[in-house]
Amino acid sequence: xxxxxxxxxxxxxxxxxxxxxxxxxxxxxxxxxxxxxxxxxxxxxxxxxxxxxxxxxxxxxxxxxxxxxxxxxxxxxxxxxxxxxxxxxxxxxxxxxxxxxxxxxxxxxxxxxxxxxxxxxxxxxxxxxxxxxxxxxxxxxxxxxxxxxxxxxxxxxxxxxxxxxxxxxxxxxxxxxxxxxxxxxxxxxxxxxxxxxxxxxxxxxxxxxxxxxxxxxxxxxxxxxxxxxxxxxxxxxxxxxxxxxxxxxxxxxxxxxxxxxxxxxxxxxxxxxxxxxxxxxxxxxxxxxxxxxxxxxxxxxxxxxxxxxxxxxxxxxxxxxxxxxxxxxxxxxxxxxxxxxxxxxxxxxxxxxxxxxxxxxxxxxxxxxxxxxxxxxxxxxxxxxxxxxxxxxxxxxxxxxxxxxxxxxxxxxxxxxxxxxxxxxxxxxxxxxxxxxxxxxxxxxxxxxxxxxxxxxxx
Numbered sequence: 001x002x003x004x005x006x007x008x009x010x011x012x013x014x015x016x017x018x019x020x021x022x023x024x025x026x027x028x029x030x031x032x033x034x035x036x037x038x039x040x041x042x043x044x045x046x047x048x049x050x051x052x053x054x055x056x057x058x059x060x061x062x063x064x065x066x067x068x069x070x071x072x073x074x075x076x077x078x079x080x081x082x083x084x085x086x087x088x089x090x091x092x093x094x095x096x097x098x099x100x101x102x103x104x105x106x107x108x109x110x111x112x113x114x115x116x117x118x119x120x121x122x123x124x125x126x127x128x129x130x131x132x133x134x135x136x137x138x139x140x141x142x143x144x145x146x147x148x149x150x151x152x153x154x155x156x157x158x159x160x161x162x163x164x165x166x167x168x169x170x171x172x173x174x175x176x177x178x179x180x181x182x183x184x185x186x187x188x189x190x191x192x193x194x195x196x197x198x199x200x201x202x203x204x205x206x207x208x209x210x211x212x213x214x215x216x217x218x219x220x221x222x223x224x225x226x227x228x229x230x231x232x233x234x235x236x237x238x239x240x241x242x243x244x245x246x247x248x249x250x251x252x253x254x255x256x257x258x259x260x261x262x263x264x265x266x267x268x269x270x271x272x273x274x275x276x277x278x279x280x281x282x283x284x285x286x287x288x289x290x291x292x293x294x295x296x297x298x299x300x301x302x303x304x305x306x307x308x309x310x311x312x313x314x315x316x317x318x319x320x321x322x323x324x325x326x327x328x329x330x331x332x333x334x335x336x337x338x339x340x341x342x343x344x345x346x347x348x349x350x351x352x353x354x355x356x357x358x359x360x361x362x363x364x365x366x367x368x369x370x371x372x373x374x375x376x377x378x379x380x381x382x383x384x385x386x387x388x389x390x391x392x393x394x395x396x397x398x399x400x401x402x403x404x405x406x407x408x409x410x411x412x413x414x415x416x417x418x419x420x421x422x423x424x425x426x427x428x429x430x431x432x433x434x435x436x437x438x439x440x441x442x443x444x445x446x447x448x449x450x451x452x453x454x455x456x457x458x459x
Contacts, residue, residue: 001066001089001099002099002103003030003099003100003103004103006027006030006031006032006065006066007030007031007032008031008032008033009032009033009065009066010032010033010035010061010063010064010065011027011032011033011034011035011064011065011066011067011068012034012035012036012037012054012060012061012064012066012067012068012088013027013034013035013036013037013051013067013068014037014038014057014067014068014069014070014073014079015037015038015069015070015072015073016036016037016038016040016043016044016047017038017043017070018144018146019070019071019092019093019146019148020036020038020068020070020093021036021047021048022093022146022148022149023068023093023096023146023148024036024047024048024051025048025051026096026097026100026148026149026152027051027068027096028048028049028050028051029152030100032066034048034050034051034052035051035052035053035054035061035064036051036052036053036054037053037054037055037056037057037059038057039057041053041055057079058077058078058079058082059079059082060079060082060083060085060086060088062086064083064086064088065088066088066089066090066091067079067083067088067089067090067091068090068091068092068093068095068096069090069091069092069169070092070093071092071093071142071163071165071166071169072165072190073169074190075168090169091169091170091171092165092166092168092169092170093146093147093148093166094141094147094148094160094162094166094169094170094173095169095170095171095172095173096148097146097147097148097150097151098110098147098170098172098173099172100148100151100152101151106156108150108151108155108156108157108158109156109157109158109176109288110158110160110173110174110175110176110178111126111130111157111158111159111160111175111176111177111178111284111285111287111288112141112160112161112162112173112175112177112178112179112204113126113159113160113161113162113178113179113181113204113280113281113284114161114162114163114164114167114178114179114180114181114201114204115179115180115181115182115183115201115213115219116181116182116183116184116328116330116331117181117182117184117273117326117328117330117331117334118181118182118273118276118277118280119142119143119161119162119163119181120142120143120161120305120308120325121269121273121274121277121304121305121308122161122179122181122277122278122280122281123139123141123143123159123160123161123281124139124143124159124302124304124305125277125278125281125282125298125299125302126139126159126281126284126285127139127159128298128299128301128302129281129282129285129290129294129295129297129298129299130157130159130285130288130290130294130298131298132290132293132294132295132297132298132301133285133289133290133291133294133298134294135156135157135288135290136155136156136157137155137156137157137158137159138150138153138155138157138158138159139159139161140158140159140160140161141158141160141161141162141166142161142162142163142166143161147160157288159284160175162204164190164197164200164201165190165200167200167201167203167204168200170203171203173203173204174206174207175204175207176207176208176209176287176288177207177208177209177210177211177283177284177287177288178203178204178205178206178207178209178210178211178228179204179210179211179212179280179283179284180201180202180204180205180211180212180213180219180222180223181212181213181216181219181276181277181280182213182216182218182219182276182330183197183198183201183216183218183219183222184216184218184328184329184330184355189353189354190353198218198222201222202222202225202226205222205223205226205227205228206226206227206228207228208228208229208230208287209228209230209231209232209284209287210223210226210228210230210231210232211223211231211232211233211234211280211283211284211287212226212231212232212233212234213233213234213235213276213280214233214234214235214243215235215236215237215276220233230287232244232255232283232287234276234279234280234283235279236272236275236276238252239252239253239254239255240254241254241255242254242255243255244261244279244282244283244286245279246264246275246279249263249264249265250262250263250264251263251264251267251275251278251279251282253282253283253286253292253295255283255286256283256286256287258282258286258291258292258295259292260292261282261292261295261296261299262278262295262296262299262300266296266299266300267299268299268302268303268304269304269308269309269338270338271334271337271338272334272337272338273334273335273338274304274338278299281298281299282295282299285298306322306442306445307322307323307324307325307441307442307444307445308323308325309321309322309323309335309338310322312448312449312452312453313449313452313453313455313456315417315452315455315456316417316422317421317422317423318417318420318421318422318423318424318425318426319342319424319425319426320413320425320426320428320448320452321335321339321425321426321427321428321429322428322445322448322449323335323427323428323429324428324430324434324441324442324444324445324448325441325445326429326430326431327350327430327431327432327433327434327441328353328355328431328432329352329355329356329357329359329360329431330360331429331431332346332348332357332360332429332430332431333360333363333364333431335427335429336360336364336367336368336427336429337364339425339427342423342424342425343367343368343369343421343423343424343425344367344368344369344424344425344426344427345368345369345370345371345372345416345419345420345424345425345426345427346368346370346371346372346427346429347371347372347373347374347412347413347416347426347427347428347429347430347448348371348372348373348374348381348429348430348431348432349373349374349375349376349377349378349381349430349431349432350374350375350376350377350430350431350432350433350434350435350436350437350444351375351376351377351432351433351434351435351436352377352380352431352432352433353432353433355431355432356380357380357381357384357431358384358387358388360384360431361381361384361385361387361388361389362384362388365384365385365388365389365392366388366389366391366392368389368392369392369393369419369420369421369424370392370393370394370395370416370419370420371385371392371393371394371395372394372395372396372397372412372415372416372419373385373394373395373396373397374397374408374409374412374430374437375430375432375436375437376436376437377432377436378396378397381431382394382396393419395412395415395416395419397411397412397415408437408447409444409447409448409450409451410447410450410451410454412451413426413448413451413452413455414451414455417455428444428445428448430444
């Protein structure tokens with residue numbers, strides 16, 4: 001759909017979250033007649049000027065020409081069926097941003113990142129490299145800043161983080177260069193099958209340059225099948241022609257003629273996941289013409305955001321690391337591996353979203369010092385530990401173990417500290433979503449940091 005077609009058209013924005021409000025503001029600016037609905041009516045109290053609240057979060061008003069949905073709305077939601085019955089296309093906010101950008105004389109360049117894990121770090125790295133190269137670049141998308149706002153602001157280059165949900169609802173997007181970092185079991189309750197989840201991720205690989213982490217078999221398969229005329233792999237091993245990888249302690253470009261890029265020690269976060277993210281960011285930036293010096297400067301300057309493996313305290317020789325963003329088993333496994341050779345006391349649990357922890361525990365359970373398990377799906381993690389690592393001590397913390405839901409993390413941290421020995425790491429890497437006990441992963445991470453601070457104060 002062309003933005004000009006929206007002038008005077010009735011548009012429903014379903015969801016008054018950050019992306020929904022941004023979409024509503026953009027649509028009003030285009031001259032659309034905008035109605036916003038939300039399952040929580042209180043969210044409709046501060047809409048963009050010109051947008052009107054609606055009273056049926058599952059319905060489509062008569063005469064609606066377009067529905068813009070929040071990304072988390074599943075394909076089996078009643079609203080999706082209602083939109084189809086009304087003959088109204090249903091898309092996500094990034095799709096709207098794509099339409100607006102493509103209608104301009106000089107559309108912004110999209111460099112897109114998706115994957116089960118590492119998206120936000122890679123997107124931040126990419127934006128840092130692009131800025132070091134002198135580009136007018138903005139990180140946006142699932143990173144927290146709506147794409148439509150970045151497009152409306154007029155930025156030349158967009159480093160766009162896209163989730164599988166966003167990609168599902170954005171059928172037209174064709175980034176100039178796109179990257180699939182990895183694909184592991186996640187959101188299977190939403191997509192239904194692993195193949196459907198992977199197919200959504202593969203949408204970023206359909207334009208000029210396709211990049212993927214070829215150490216991940218599923219991502220490598222998507223790259224091999226990609227229709228993009230140029231396909232670039234990134235690997236932690238020595239790169240072949242057309243790849244970026246690692247030689248000795250140096251990140252090396254053998255795809256774009258860049259040679260040596262940066263020492264691995266300059267990459268933050270470090271460890272295999274951080275190095276893979278840096279290689280992917282470098283590949284996308286190099287595809288857009290950023291030079292090796294910009295890659296070096298951008299990666300040297302970049303620091304990851306909170307709740308991504310940073311240390312929040314040290315007590316009695318034990319380090320406490322917050323990787324609350326590890327919301328699936330694949331991310332938790334990478335976090336555990338990155339702590340070697342330090343023994344790990346693992347704090348895990350929450351909502352598994354249909355994913356299995358069995359392979360993770362089978363590979364790494366026996367190497368744990370201990371495990372402390374919380375959350376709605378904790379029995380699945382406890383059972384996996386009993387099967388694969390019966391000798392590892394396990395503490396299960398229920399919602400009311402200390403009399404209040406808010407104290408779950410305090411209890412978990414105390415029990416983890418009791419298991420730990422000097423030189424160990426207590427690692428919050430839940431392998432699960434947080435919404436059973438916390439507002440989001442950031443709230444869970446803050447609770448962890450507060451519990452560690454309280455532990456430190458009592459020591």
